[in-house]
Amino acid sequence: MKKYICITTTYICLLLLFSCEKMDDNYKEYVVRDGIIYPGKATSPFVAAGEKRVQVSWLRSADPKVVKAKIYWNNYTDSVDLDITPELDTIRYLIDNLEENTYTFIIKTFDAKGNVSIPVEVSGRAYGPIYKAGLFNRNIAQEKVSEDEGWVISWEMGDITRGAAFTELSFRNSKNEPMTVITPIENMATIVTDFKGGEYQYRTGYIPEIGAIDTFYTEYISRTMPPQKINKAEWVATASSDARDTQAPNGAPDKAIDDDPNTFWHSRHSPSSPGYPHWIAIDMKKEIKVEYVELTPRATYTNQSFNKFIIQGSMDGINWTDYGDFYLEPVGLKVQQFVLEENPTMQHIRIYMTQGGSVHAHLAEFSVYGSVN
Structure with a gap:
């Protein structure tokens, strides 16, 4: 019985030794070949869309040795260098003057000795005139003005598939002061109680995707407020x-x-x-x-x-x-x-x-x- 246990234990030890050697071989092949050190890579990368621009961001890695980063795009033909200071939790960089298109960005981080991290890819879109050409103002379904209820605008559905987010209404109040009221796209009516009457303008704001850094607007539509129904209570x-x-x-x-x-x-x-x-x-x-x-x-x-x-x-x-x-x-x-x-x-x-x-x-x-x- 003791002999059987001894043989089994010896077999397991040999198996573990072989496995460890195999793991070491893999580790040498992919992680530390020739003694190269890989700084902590960019984590949770994100591209925020904008108008002919994007904002690339990521969370700083836990590696304290990372001091620089480089962002590449357009198949490495364009790039930018960034300094990463210790107080930064999130790294952000705004890339301007982009054509309307979808881009792939490659992020690499560096330590003070020039060692480079594993590259991280993230994609995002810059919007422009093609997107803007397809944006339309939200239509007014009905409009009425009365002393009792105020100025009530009933809206038709907005084009949420393209990112319609709100309607912006500009008018003057009873003191002739300029006023702006924002109505979220999910709200089907706007009610205003302090207004002068006469001409007003409205436009629709679009946010093309979650996290976008720019809002796109339709052209203003100018209208004349309908006359109000005069309250009869004191007549x-x-x-x-x-x-x-x-x-x-x-x-x-x-x-x-x-x-x-x-x-x-x-x-x-x-x-x-x-x-x-x-x-x-x-x-x-x-x-x-x-x-x-x-x-x-x-x-x-x-x-x-x-x-x-x-x-x-x-x-x-x-x-x-x-x-x-x-x-x-x-x-x-x-x-x-x-x-x-x-x-x-x-x-x-x-x-x-x-x-x-x-x-x-x-x-x-x-x-x-x-x-x-």
Whole structure:
């Protein structure tokens, strides 16, 4: 039994000795042949894309002897030398003036004696006019302005496949100060509460890939902000007559300014109807620069209401100025807009009705769009 154990132990020792000699041979072949010392190589290399440039970076190795590095590209025809100081944890270098293309960079590190590390390859792309030519502005799906909700822009989807990252909106606030609002591409709406109105610009920013050092922009698109719907909370409506007694719960003038198209104002119905002209007037309680008026006919009996009218404006509610003759289509609940070309400023506004399909007149909704003066 003891003899068997001795033979087995001798066999294992010989096997281990052979293996160690084999490992030494391999080590000499690939690591320390002819006594060459290999400094610590670049670790975790990364190329950050940019516009006609890239930034090459890597983590400093644990080898304290590394004092220099060299980056090669274009098949070793271009290169740059870097000094590596002890306080650096990450080495970064910006390579400019590159054509739009994908590049392979070879990084070698050196110690003070000139010994060179195993080369490390990393690839990255420089972007340029070809990429930029394929970038498009994010489209506006809908836009509205109101005193209640502010300025609301609803966006269409951005081109995330090419790196669309955000939309940049430039405008002026109520103090005429320039403002910029950034909306991430995943957000489908931009809401602004402090704005002046008038012209604005927007563009879309693209980041072509994760870690890119440059943002690419589309050209600005210039637009004019739509007029805001004036808040009706403080409005006071009056009329030449009304039918609140016979058309209840409808009939009163304020039913035309409640933002409910299912309610309506009606001229006096009984015991007698006064006939034309009829009018409904609004005291908006502040001066408004009016761009257009929006009227909505009642759902039924539209052929028995007014169709021809004049829009009038006044600062005092006594002296009125005509701003044009208009025609209202007798289509139930059809929202219709009537532009005042001169965009006059007024506090009081009146619909002065001159003709219709019967002696009566009625109206479901009366709205004003413009800006507070």
